[in-house]
Amino acid sequence: MSAINASASSQGQKRKREEKDVNSKKVQSDKPPASIYKNLQLAEKPVYKNLQIAESLKAQSKTKKARIDRFQKTENPKFKNLQIAESQKTAPQKARDDAVQKDESQKQDFRNNRQHNPLAAKQNRLLQVRQSLPIWPQATNIRNALLENHVLILAGETGSGKSTQVPQFLHTSAWCTGRVAVTQPRRVAAVSLARRVAEEMGTPLGKSPQSLVGYNVRFDDNVGKNNRIKFLTEGMLLQEMLRDPALAEYSCVVVDEVHERSVNVDLLLGFLRGLVTGTGEAAKKRKGKPLKVVVMSATADTEKLKDFFSEGFGQPPTVDSIPTVNDGEPVLDKEETSVEKSQESSVLSSNKISTCFVEGRMYPxxxxxxxxxxxxxxxxxxxxxxxxxxxxxxxxxxxxxxxxxxxxxxxxxxxxxxxxxxxxxxxxxxxxxxxxxxxxxxxxxxxxxxxxxxxxxxxxxxxxxxxxxxxxxxxxxxxxxxxxxxxxxxxxxxxxxxxxxxxxxxxxxxxxxxxxxxxxxxxxxxxxxxxxxxxxxxxxxxxxLRCDLSSAVLTMKARGVNDVMDFPLLTRPSREAMERALLQLLQLDALNPEDGNISDLGRKIARLPLTPAHGRTIIAAADPEMGCLLPVIDIVACFNSENIFVEVKDQDANDEAREARNKLSCRQGDHLTLLSAVQAYASERTDRKQWAKQHLVSHRSMQNVMDVRKQLRAQCQQAKLLTKEELANADDDNLATVSESTGNNILKCFLRGFPTNVARLVPDGSYRTIHGHMAVAIHPSSVLYGRKLEAILYNEFVYTNRTYARSVSAIQMNWLEEIYSGSS
DNA sequence: GAGCACTGC
CATH class of the missing domain: 3.40.50.300 (P-loop containing nucleotide triphosphate hydrolases)
Incomplete structure (x- = not known):
C-alpha cells in the first residue's frame, strides 16, 4: 500500500494547484500527499482488497481453498458462470479460432517486449492473483462473445474481478484497433482501477510513451497517446461526446456499475445504443468502424438491459419487456415469462447481444x-x-x-x-x-x-x-x-x-x-x-425520475438529439418533467423558440460544467454591459462546492474568529458574501489554511472552489467570453472592493439565470414566490436571515420542515423588467 | 432560529 501512496503522492504534487504554489511549502507539509487522490483507499472498487482476500484465502483452511477451486471449475455445469447467447455457436468456428490465435500472439508480443521492464516482476506476481479471480476462466468466452456480437451485458457480483479484467481481455482483440474506454460513476474508482490495471499489465500509468493505461477525471487528465485502455468518469465521456459524438477514438466502451443508475449512465446508454446499432446520427461518422459495448452491472437486471438494446436493433419490444412498475404479478410468474422471453429474443437478436453472468466472491x-x-x-x-x-x-x-x-x-x-x-x-x-x-x-x-x-x-x-x-x-x-x-x-x-x-x-x-x-x-x-x-x-x-431534467435535456440537445421525447432511455421520465425542463431551457434562451433546437447560446452553456441556470448566469456576466464575469465565476464556483462556511457551534467558536467571519459578510446578501470570502482567501498569500481557520471557513471546500474557478476561467477563455488580458489583469492582490453598481450587476446576472427564483415581501411580513405564490422563508444560515426586504433572489428552494430559500440576496423588482426588456 | 444523503462535467 505504501508504494501506491507514494506514487499517488508524486502524481498529486505534479498536478499541484497553481494557487497553492504560492505557499506550497506550508501547504504541502500540512496536507496529506496526493491532494485529491489521497483517499485512494476509499476507492469503491476493492481491487487491492481482492488481492488480500485471494492471498489470505490460499493460506487458510482447506474449506476455503476448496472455495477457490470451485470458482475455477467452471466447466462443471453446476457452476456454469457464463451464458453466452446460443447464436454464437452457429458462427464459423475457424474465423473465431484464428482471431483468438492472433490475439494470443499479440499478447505474447506484449510480454516479450516487456521482459526487461522493471514493472514486469510485479506484473507476474499479480498474474497469479488475476488467475484466481472468478472471471478469469471466462476470458475466452467473453472475447468470443464480442467477436461476433456488438453488445455484451455482463452481470458480475462483487469480487468477480470484472472491472479490472474485462478491459484487459478486450484490448488485444483483432477488432480492437482503437481504445477501450471504461466508465465509472466516481472519480476515485476511475483512478484506482487505472492504477491497478497498469500494474497488472506491467506498464507505467498515464502519459508515459510506454504506458498502456490512463485515466481522465475532472481536474486530472492522465492519458497518454499510446494508452490502450482509458478509465474515465461517465461525465467525462459525455463531455467527450460534445467534441466527437461518434467516439471515433474508441473501439469499445465498457460501462461499469450500471445498476447505480446515475443520470449520466442513463444518458450514456442512450447514446451508445444509437452508436452501436447505427441508428444514431453520429453513428455514420464512425465510417463503418464497429463500436462494441459492454454493459456491466452488479445485479442480474440483464433482461431489462437486453430489451433496451434489442429494441435499438429494431426488435419490436415484447409486451412484457415494457418496463412496468410493480404490476402486482406474482414474482414466480414474472421469472417464468422472462425466461421464455429470453430464449425468444436471443434468436431475434442473433449476432448482436450476448449476456453473461459471473459469480462473485463473497462470504455468507x-x-x-x-x-x-x-x-x-x-x-x-x-x-x-x-x-x-x-x-x-x-x-x-x-x-x-x-x-x-x-x-x-x-x-x-x-x-x-x-x-x-x-x-x-x-x-x-x-x-x-x-x-x-x-x-x-x-x-x-x-x-x-x-x-x-x-x-x-x-x-x-x-x-x-x-x-x-x-x-x-x-x-x-x-x-x-x-x-x-x-x-x-x-x-x-x-x-x-x-x-x-x-x-x-x-x-x-x-x-x-x-x-x-x-x-x-x-x-x-x-x-x-x-x-x-x-x-x-x-x-x-x-x-x-427524481431530479430536475434541465441539465439532462440540454445534454441531449447539445449532442444532436432534437426530439428528446424520443430519445431511448432505460427509464422514461414523465412527460410533465420533460416539458418542464424544455420550458426552463427556453426561458434561458438555450433553445430556439421556433424549432426548439439548441441555440448558439445553449451550446455555450452545455460546454460549461454547470447547471443550465448557472451557465446562463455566466453568459450574462460576460456581456460587456454587465462586465462582471470574474466575480460571477467566483460565486458560481462556491455554489458548486460544499458549504465554505464552517458550522458555528455556540461554544467552541471564539469571538475573534466570529468577528473575522462577520467582516466577510455583505449586507446585499449571500452571493456577494461568498464573493468577498473567495477574494479574501485568494489574496491571502502566506498561509491560506491558517486564514481559513481564523475566519471559520472550510479550507477543503475553498480549495475546491479554487479548482472550479480555475477551470471555469479557462473554459470561458476558450469560449471567447474572456480575453487573455482580462484574465492576466485578474489579480487577487489588487482587490477593489465591489462597488454597488458592480454588485447590482452581479445580482442581475443571477436573476437572468434564475428568473423564477424570486420572492417578494407581502403585507403580513412573509415572503411569497412570484411564480406560484408559495410561502418561503429565508434560511437561518443566510446573512439576510430575519430581514424584511422588497424582494429576494435565491439560489435554492428546499423543503425540509418548511420551505426555505437558501443563499439569498436582496434585489429590486424593477430589475426584472429591465432584464426582460434588455437583450441578454 | 435551522440543519445538508451521495455523486459528477
Whole structure:
C-alpha cells in the first residue's frame, strides 16, 4: 500500500494547484500527499482488497481453498458462470479460432517486449492473483462473445474481478484497433482501477510513451497517446461526446456499475445504443468502424438491459419487456415469462447481444430481523450494537447504516454514555471505539476508519449511505441496517427539491447486508421486520425520475438529439418533467423558440460544467454591459462546492474568529458574501489554511472552489467570453472592493439565470414566490436571515420542515423588467 | 432560529 501512496503522492504534487504554489511549502507539509487522490483507499472498487482476500484465502483452511477451486471449475455445469447467447455457436468456428490465435500472439508480443521492464516482476506476481479471480476462466468466452456480437451485458457480483479484467481481455482483440474506454460513476474508482490495471499489465500509468493505461477525471487528465485502455468518469465521456459524438477514438466502451443508475449512465446508454446499432446520427461518422459495448452491472437486471438494446436493433419490444412498475404479478410468474422471453429474443437478436453472468466472491451473511417494528431506529441501533458486542466474537467491527450527520452524532453520544455501564471491569468485554463516517467530515476524520483498532477494541462505524457505495470499510463483520436513507426528490409542480428520510429499496438493503461478508462470514441485523422488508420497493427509483431534467435535456440537445421525447432511455421520465425542463431551457434562451433546437447560446452553456441556470448566469456576466464575469465565476464556483462556511457551534467558536467571519459578510446578501470570502482567501498569500481557520471557513471546500474557478476561467477563455488580458489583469492582490453598481450587476446576472427564483415581501411580513405564490422563508444560515426586504433572489428552494430559500440576496423588482426588456 | 444523503462535467 505504501508504494501506491507514494506514487499517488508524486502524481498529486505534479498536478499541484497553481494557487497553492504560492505557499506550497506550508501547504504541502500540512496536507496529506496526493491532494485529491489521497483517499485512494476509499476507492469503491476493492481491487487491492481482492488481492488480500485471494492471498489470505490460499493460506487458510482447506474449506476455503476448496472455495477457490470451485470458482475455477467452471466447466462443471453446476457452476456454469457464463451464458453466452446460443447464436454464437452457429458462427464459423475457424474465423473465431484464428482471431483468438492472433490475439494470443499479440499478447505474447506484449510480454516479450516487456521482459526487461522493471514493472514486469510485479506484473507476474499479480498474474497469479488475476488467475484466481472468478472471471478469469471466462476470458475466452467473453472475447468470443464480442467477436461476433456488438453488445455484451455482463452481470458480475462483487469480487468477480470484472472491472479490472474485462478491459484487459478486450484490448488485444483483432477488432480492437482503437481504445477501450471504461466508465465509472466516481472519480476515485476511475483512478484506482487505472492504477491497478497498469500494474497488472506491467506498464507505467498515464502519459508515459510506454504506458498502456490512463485515466481522465475532472481536474486530472492522465492519458497518454499510446494508452490502450482509458478509465474515465461517465461525465467525462459525455463531455467527450460534445467534441466527437461518434467516439471515433474508441473501439469499445465498457460501462461499469450500471445498476447505480446515475443520470449520466442513463444518458450514456442512450447514446451508445444509437452508436452501436447505427441508428444514431453520429453513428455514420464512425465510417463503418464497429463500436462494441459492454454493459456491466452488479445485479442480474440483464433482461431489462437486453430489451433496451434489442429494441435499438429494431426488435419490436415484447409486451412484457415494457418496463412496468410493480404490476402486482406474482414474482414466480414474472421469472417464468422472462425466461421464455429470453430464449425468444436471443434468436431475434442473433449476432448482436450476448449476456453473461459471473459469480462473485463473497462470504455468507446471516440476516436477522426485528420481531416487532421499532418507532425509533436510533434506539434500536443502540441496543443492537451492545447486543452484538456482548454476544459476538472478536475480531469483527460493526458498521451501522443511518440517515445523516445529526443522527450519527446523537447516537455516538448515546453509545459513549452507555459504555461505562456496560463495559465494566467485571464484564470482561473488549472496548468499543465509535467512529462517525459521512461526506461532510474532513478527510482526516474519514481516514480514521482505516486505522486498525487498538488492541482489544471493537470499532463501531456510524455511517450514512457513503458506506454503501463510495467507501469500503475494512474489518466489518456485522452490519446494522436502519432501513432508512435520506433521499432527494425534485418536485416538478413546485420546482423544488425535498430531502426526506425514506425507506430504502430491497436492492439497497442487500447491498448494505453484503458489506458484512467481504472479509469473512458475517451477520446483518435489520432494524425492521421481515414482512416490512417484503414491502420494500425492489430497486431504488433511478435518479432520472427524481431530479430536475434541465441539465439532462440540454445534454441531449447539445449532442444532436432534437426530439428528446424520443430519445431511448432505460427509464422514461414523465412527460410533465420533460416539458418542464424544455420550458426552463427556453426561458434561458438555450433553445430556439421556433424549432426548439439548441441555440448558439445553449451550446455555450452545455460546454460549461454547470447547471443550465448557472451557465446562463455566466453568459450574462460576460456581456460587456454587465462586465462582471470574474466575480460571477467566483460565486458560481462556491455554489458548486460544499458549504465554505464552517458550522458555528455556540461554544467552541471564539469571538475573534466570529468577528473575522462577520467582516466577510455583505449586507446585499449571500452571493456577494461568498464573493468577498473567495477574494479574501485568494489574496491571502502566506498561509491560506491558517486564514481559513481564523475566519471559520472550510479550507477543503475553498480549495475546491479554487479548482472550479480555475477551470471555469479557462473554459470561458476558450469560449471567447474572456480575453487573455482580462484574465492576466485578474489579480487577487489588487482587490477593489465591489462597488454597488458592480454588485447590482452581479445580482442581475443571477436573476437572468434564475428568473423564477424570486420572492417578494407581502403585507403580513412573509415572503411569497412570484411564480406560484408559495410561502418561503429565508434560511437561518443566510446573512439576510430575519430581514424584511422588497424582494429576494435565491439560489435554492428546499423543503425540509418548511420551505426555505437558501443563499439569498436582496434585489429590486424593477430589475426584472429591465432584464426582460434588455437583450441578454 | 435551522440543519445538508451521495455523486459528477
Amino acid at each position: 451473511v446471516q440476516t436477522e430481523y426485528l420481531s416487532e417494528p421499532t418507532r425509533d431506529f436510533s434506539e434500536a441501533a443502540l441496543l443492537q450494537i451492545f447486543q452484538i458486542h456482548r454476544k459476538e466474537p472478536m475480531p469483527g467491527d460493526i458498521l451501522v447504516f443511518l440517515t445523516g450527520g445529526d443522527v450519527i452524532t446523537n447516537l455516538q453520544q448515546a453509545i459513549e454514555d452507555m459504555i461505562p455501564n456496560v463495559i465494566t471491569k467485571d464484564s470482561g468485554l473488549p472496548k468499543l471505539l465509535v467512529l462517525p463516517l459521512y461526506a461532510a467530515l474532513s478527510q482526516a476524520q474519514q481516514q480514521a476508519i482505516f486505522s486498525p483498532a487498538p488492541p482489544n477494541t471493537r470499532k463501531v462505524i456510524l455511517a450514512t449511505n457513503i458506506a454503501e457505495t463510495s467507501i469500503t470499510v475494512p474489518g466489518v463483520r456485522f452490519v446494522v441496517d436502519s432501513g432508512k436513507a435520506k433521499i432527494k426528490q425534485f418536485r416538478n409542480r413546485l420546482g423544488l427539491d425535498s430531502l426526506l428520510v425514506k425507506d430504502i429499496s430491497k436492492s439497497s438493503a442487500i447491498q448494505r447486508q453484503g458489506r458484512a461478508g467481504r472479509e469473512a462470514a458475517g451477520k446483518c441485523f435489520r432494524l425492521y421486520t421481515k414482512s416490512n422488508f417484503e414491502t420494500l420497493e425492489k430497486d431504488t427509483v433511478p435518479e432520472i
